Amino acid sequence: RPVLARHGAPWTLFVTSGFADQAGRLWWIELEHAIARLDRVRIDIGSRSVDLPARSPQEKALAFEVVYRDLRRGREADLLDRIAELCRQAGFPPGRIASELCLSWAELRDLAADPAVTIGAHTVSHPMLAKHDAAFAAHEIAEGRARIEAELGRTVRHLSYPVGDPTSAGPREFALAREMGFATAVTTRPGHLFAEHAAHLQALPRVSVNGCHQTGAALAGLLSGVPFLAWNRGRRVNVA
Numbered sequence: 692r693p694v695l696a697r698h699g700a701p702w703t704l705f706v707t708s709g710f711a712d713q714a715g716r717l718w719w720i721e722l723e724h725a726i727a728r729l730d731r732v733r734i735d736i737g738s739r740s741v742d743l744p745a746r747s748p749q750e751k752a753l754a755f756e757v758v759y760r761d762l763r764r765g766r767e768a769d770l771l772d773r774i775a776e777l778c779r780q781a782g783f784p785p786g787r788i789a790s791e792l793c794l795s796w797a798e799l800r801d802l803a804a805d806p807a808v809t810i811g812a813h814t815v816s817h818p819m820l821a822k823h824d825a826a827f828a829a830h831e832i833a834e835g836r837a838r839i840e841a842e843l844g845r846t847v848r849h850l851s852y853p854v855g856d857p858t859s860a861g862p863r864e865f866a867l868a869r870e871m872g873f874a875t876a877v878t879t880r881p882g883h884l885f886a887e888h889a890a891h892l893q894a895l896p897r898v899s900v901n902g903c904h905q906t907g908a909a910l911a912g913l914l915s916g917v918p919f920l921a922w923n924r925g926r927r928v929n930v931a
C-alpha cells in the first residue's frame with residue numbers, strides 16, 4: 692500500500708468474504724505449509740497413490756507441483772479432503788490460515804476509506820466455480836458481493852474469479868457476472884488488454900506478477916506481451 696501510494700497508483704483488492712470472516716480454506720497455502728513440514732508426501736489421488744520424497748527444497752517443490760496439478764484436475768471436494776489429510780499428517784489443523792493471513796473487516800474498512808483503493812468481490816469461499824452447478828456458482832458470487840457491501844457500506848462493481856483459469860471460470864461464469872451487473876470481471880487467463888475486450892468486460896485477461904516473475908527482466912518480458920501471444924496462439928481475445 693505505501694509503495695503504490697508513493698507512485699500515485701490506484702489499485703483493486705478482491706475480497707473473499709469468508710476469508711475476511713476468518714473462515715474457509717486457503718487450500719493452496721495449506722498444501723504449501725504441509726509439504727514444508729513433511730519429509731515424505733503420501734496421498735491417494737483418485738485411484739493413484741502418490742508417494743514422493745520431500746526433504747530438500749527441490750523435492751518439496753516437485754512434490755507440491757505433482758500434488759497440486761493432480762488435485763486441481765479432480766473434484767473440489769476431493770481436493771479439500773486430501774489436503775486436510777496432509778495438514779493432519781503435518782501436525783496442524785486445516786482451516787486456520789484465513790485467521791492467520793487474511794485481512795479482517797476492520798482492516799478492510801480502513802483500506803476502503805482510501806480513494807486510491809477499489810474493493811472487488813472474490814466469492815464467499817473461493818471455489819473453482821466452473822466445477823460446481825450453476826445455482827452454487829451464482830450464490831457464491833452474489834453472496835460474496837452482498838457481504839462486502841453490507842460490511843463496507845459501498846457498492847461493489849468488480850469481480851475476480853477464484854483460481855480464474857478455464858477449468859474454474861468459463862462462459863457460464865462470464866454470463867452470470869454480466870447478468871449480476873458487474874462492470875468488469877477478471878480471469879487469470881494470461882494476456883494483455885486489447886480494444887476487442889470492450890465486448891468481453893466480464894472475461895478480462897491478466898498479467899500475473901507473482902513470486903515466479905519478480906525480476907526486472909521477467910517483468911519486461913511479460914509487459915512486452917510476447918509470451919502471451921504465443922500462449923494464446925496469436926489470438927488477442929480468449930473467452931471461450
Ligand SMILES: [Zn+2]
Binds near residue numbers: 813817852853
Ligand atoms: Zn484468489
